[in-house]
Structure formats: structure tokens, C-alpha cells
Amino acid sequence: xxxxxxxxxxxxxxxxxxxxxxxxxxxxxxxxxxxxxxxxxxxxxxxxxxxxxxxxxxxxxxxxxxxxxxxxxxxxxxxxxxxxxxxxxxxxxxxxxxxxxxxxxxxxxxxxxxxxxxxxxxxxxxxxxxxxxxxxxxxxxxxxxxxxxxxxxxxxxxxxxxxxxxxxxxxxxxxxxxxxxxxxxxxxxxxxxxxxxxxxxxxxxxxxxxxxxxxxxxxxxxxxxxxxxxxxxxxxxxxxxxxxxxxxxxxxxxxxxxxxxxxxxxxxxxxxxxxxxxxxxxxxxxxxxxxxxxxxxxxxxxxxxxxxxxxxxxxxxxxxxxxxxxxxxxxxxxxxxxxxxxxxxxxxxxxxxxxxxxxxxxxxxxxxxxxxxxxxxxxxxxxxxxxxxxxxxxxxxxxxxxxxxxxxxxxxxxxxxxxxxxxxxxxxxxxxxxxxxxxxxxxxxxxxxxxxxxxxxxxxxxxx
Numbered sequence: 001x002x003x004x005x006x007x008x009x010x011x012x013x014x015x016x017x018x019x020x021x022x023x024x025x026x027x028x029x030x031x032x033x034x035x036x037x038x039x040x041x042x043x044x045x046x047x048x049x050x051x052x053x054x055x056x057x058x059x060x061x062x063x064x065x066x067x068x069x070x071x072x073x074x075x076x077x078x079x080x081x082x083x084x085x086x087x088x089x090x091x092x093x094x095x096x097x098x099x100x101x102x103x104x105x106x107x108x109x110x111x112x113x114x115x116x117x118x119x120x121x122x123x124x125x126x127x128x129x130x131x132x133x134x135x136x137x138x139x140x141x142x143x144x145x146x147x148x149x150x151x152x153x154x155x156x157x158x159x160x161x162x163x164x165x166x167x168x169x170x171x172x173x174x175x176x177x178x179x180x181x182x183x184x185x186x187x188x189x190x191x192x193x194x195x196x197x198x199x200x201x202x203x204x205x206x207x208x209x210x211x212x213x214x215x216x217x218x219x220x221x222x223x224x225x226x227x228x229x230x231x232x233x234x235x236x237x238x239x240x241x242x243x244x245x246x247x248x249x250x251x252x253x254x255x256x257x258x259x260x261x262x263x264x265x266x267x268x269x270x271x272x273x274x275x276x277x278x279x280x281x282x283x284x285x286x287x288x289x290x291x292x293x294x295x296x297x298x299x300x301x302x303x304x305x306x307x308x309x310x311x312x313x314x315x316x317x318x319x320x321x322x323x324x325x326x327x328x329x330x331x332x333x334x335x336x337x338x339x340x341x342x343x344x345x346x347x348x349x350x351x352x353x354x355x356x357x358x359x360x361x362x363x364x365x366x367x368x369x370x371x372x373x374x375x376x377x378x379x380x381x382x383x384x385x386x387x388x389x390x391x392x393x394x395x396x397x398x399x400x401x402x403x404x405x406x407x408x409x410x411x412x413x414x415x416x417x418x419x420x421x422x423x424x425x426x427x428x429x430x431x432x433x434x435x436x437x438x439x440x441x442x443x444x445x446x447x448x449x450x451x452x453x454x455x456x457x458x459x460x461x462x463x464x
Contacts, residue, residue: 052394106390108161113453152312338394
């Protein structure tokens with residue numbers, strides 16, 4: 001160097017570089033980039049709707065794949081996503097423990113496959129939490145619990161089990177590498193039901209009003225920070241000795257590599273937060289907005305595990321806003337109408353209610369199928385959406401022959417467009433259960449269990 005001293009101007013210029021350069025790695029951060037160390041992206045959504053199915057119209061015709069089966073009347077709105085669906089029927093969940101409190105029993109067992117304990121939070125870990133633990137550190141949020149209200153009435157089991165489907169409980173790692181999830185003191189993970197609070201938790205600090213042009217300018221500015229530094233390389237090299245020139249060359253080579261990485265990240269799919277909630281003055285609007293939040297949270301890789309309750313077990317929400325319900329007059333309570341006792345007018349109204357719920361779920365699945373994932377494929381390709389209710393038939397309150405609807409391919413682990421039916425049986429040694437189903441499900445997320453819940457004894461084939 002020509003002088004052992006630095007001028008004030010040169011010092012300030014160098015200080016600018018010293019301040020700016022450490023910030024460059026942060027420019028590379030995007031949710032998709034952060035997900036890479038976690039290996040294959042495997043998401044899970046558990047979607048619960050209340051008060052059961054209208055089973056005479058809910059069972060598909062035929063079994064098998066493709067043209068061998070047809071969607072039932074209740075799922076007619078899902079015809080355009082049939083190629084992404086698996087309908088699993090013939091399973092049992094808690095039928096042999098049938099007693100007063102069917103809604104709480106079914107809701108408490110929905111993701112645990114274990115009968116609830118009356119007025120005490122005592123059960124085993126729910127499958128969503130096991131999956132979330134297996135996906136630890138792969139999203140900003142370990143798991144997300146959402147819903148639309150806390151209105152599940154207390155019965156003899158308490159609101160623990162009518163308002164929650166997600167549970168933290170004991171876990172044991174066995175010597176053979178498998179996991180066990182015994183019953184014990186457990187914690188219900190309360191759901192967020194306020195759209196604004198849910199938005200703030202997911203997207204605080206983002207600029208939701210940013211236009212496409214502004215986003216492009218922001219990306220250009222990211223690049224210009226690097227480009228503004230690199231031209232000084234020649235000026236510096238003329239003033240440095242050989243050893244220092246090597247160091248500077250390594251520095252600017254690294255900067256250029258950062259720039260290339262930055263550009264490659266920005267060419268991926270966009271992940272745009274939704275607008276902040278406003279004028280949500282109805283259940284239908286709240287439901288639609290929650291669907292949007294869930295879809296974008298998955299696309300942005302904020303979380304990989306979500307549980308959602310369209311309504312609480314035993315919910316008697318007024319559904320008279322549905323035109324076909326209002327036109328029939330009379331009672332419009334979600335729960336009360338489900339107890340139609342075979343009355344033609346009430347049964348017809350209940351059918352309309354369930355049909356509306358399925359249409360909303362179809363809209364959610366359609367949204368997932370249209371969003372682009374990190375690999376350029378539909379978001380649904382790397383996701384599995386699990387859909388069920390706390391009971392099978394809304395009028396019978398039964399827990400046998402209880403269906404599960406699945407959507408998505410989970411990165412190729414699930415082969416869709418199929419109806420898989422297990423034979424129903426009153427022999428407890430032969431019947432296949434939700435617990436058996438979950439053993440297979442957990443294995444797909446890298447968790448090996450030998451038993452699960454009250455009845456899970458063996459893995460069953462439903463995914464291929």
C-alpha cells in the first residue's frame with residue numbers, strides 16, 4: 001500500500017463495506033431455501049368437520065382405482081380433484097366403547113385412536129404432533145391449530161374433548177428404534193379461532209400490499225447491493241500486496257456465489273402472504289379466510305403440520321345462511337338437525353348441510369391443487385390432507401364403518417384416485433381400526449410404531 005494510514009474518506013468507504021457485507025447472507029433467506037436441510041417435504045393437514053356424515057349418500061360406489069369407483073353424492077363437488085383423492089371406508093374408531101357422550105368420545109379419539117378419559121386430560125399423543133416432532137425444525141412453526149369457534153358444549157367428558165383434536169402426550173423411544181405413545185397426562189393444544197391473530201402469528205412483518213413491480217424492485221435492490229460492492233475490487237487490488245489480494249479475491253468470489261444463489265432462489269415459485277383480514281362478518285367468510293391462511297402457510301413453509309376444526313364436536317351453529325337450508329324453514333342447528341330420526345324433512349335438511357360442508361372442503365383442496373410448490377409441482381403433491389368427522393352417521397352416532405377421506409400424494413408415497421374398503425366385522429380380532437390406519441400413516445412420515453391407541457395392532461395397506 002502507498003501509505004500506512006487510511007484517509008477519512010477511505011475509512012468511511014471501508015466502514016460501509018464492513019457494515020454492509022455481513023448483511024448479505026440474510027438476503028438469501030426464503031422459507032423454501034430454509035427447508036432444504038430437512039430432506040423431502042412431507043406435509044400433513046388434519047381437517048375435522050362436525051356432527052358426522054349423511055352415510056347413505058357418503059359411501060362411494062365400487063372399489064379400486066380410476067373408473068372402478070365413483071364419488072358419492074355428498075362429494076360431487078370434488079369431481080375435479082377426484083384424481084387426488086383416496087376414500088378409505090370400513091374402519092372403526094371406538095365403537096366397542098359406545099356410551100353416552102359419542103361426540104366427545106369420537107372427537108377425543110379422532111387423532112389419538114384412544115377413548116377419552118372423563119373430565120381429565122388423559123390420553124396419548126395425537127398423530128399430528130408425532131408427525132410435527134418428526135418434522136422438527138423444518139418450518140418456523142412446529143404445528144398450527146386452527147378453528148372457527150370454541151363452542152363445543154361440555155358433556156360428561158368435558159370440553160377437553162369437544163373443542164380439541166391435537167394433543168401432546170408421553171412418548172418413549174424403544175431399544176429397537178420404534179416409538180411408543182402410551183396414555184398419560186396430556187395437554188390439549190387449543191386452537192386459534194381469530195383470523196387476525198392467526199394472520200399476525202403467521203405473517204407479522206411482511207408487506208402484504210407489495211405489488212409485483214415492487215417485489216421485482218426489491219429483488220433488483222438485493223442484487224444491486226452485491227453489484228455495488230464488486231466494482232471496487234480493481235481499486236483495492238492496486239493498493240494491496242499479494243497476500244491481501246488473495247484474500248480480497250476470495251471475498252469477492254464468495255460474493256458472486258451469493259449473488260448466483262440469490263438469483264436462483266428468486267426464480268422459484270412466489271409465496272405471497274394474503275391480505276390482512278377485514279370485514280369477516282360471517283362464518284362462511286371466516287372459513288374461506290382460514291382456508292387461505294392454511295394454504296399459504298404451507299406454501300411458504302411456515303409450518304408443515306396443521307389441524308383444523310371446521311366446527312367443534314356437538315356444535316349447534318345456525319346454518320340458515322345456506323340458501324337451501326333457509327328455504328326449508330324451521331330448525332337450522334347443525335347438531336340438532338343431524339338428529340333427524342328418519343324424518344324426511346329433517347333428513348333432507350341435514351343432507352343439504354353436509355353437502356355444503358363438503359363443498360367448502362372441496363374449495364380448500366382445489367386451492368392446494370392450484371398453488372405451486374417449491375419444486376414447481378402443485379402444493380398438494382407433497383401434502384396429505386386427512387378429512388373426517390367425530391362420528392360416522394350423524395343420526396346414528398356410530399363409530400364403526402367410519403370413513404376417512406384423503407387428498408394429496410405426499411411426494412409419491414400415496415397413490416390417489418382410489419376407494420379402499422376394509423371388511424366390517426363385529427369380531428374385535430378382525431376389524432380394522434383408526435389405530436391400524438395411523439400405524440401406516442406414521443411410518444410414511446418416518447415414525448415406526450408397533451401399536452397405537454386402544455386398537456392399533458398392525459399396519460394396514462391403504463396408501464398404494
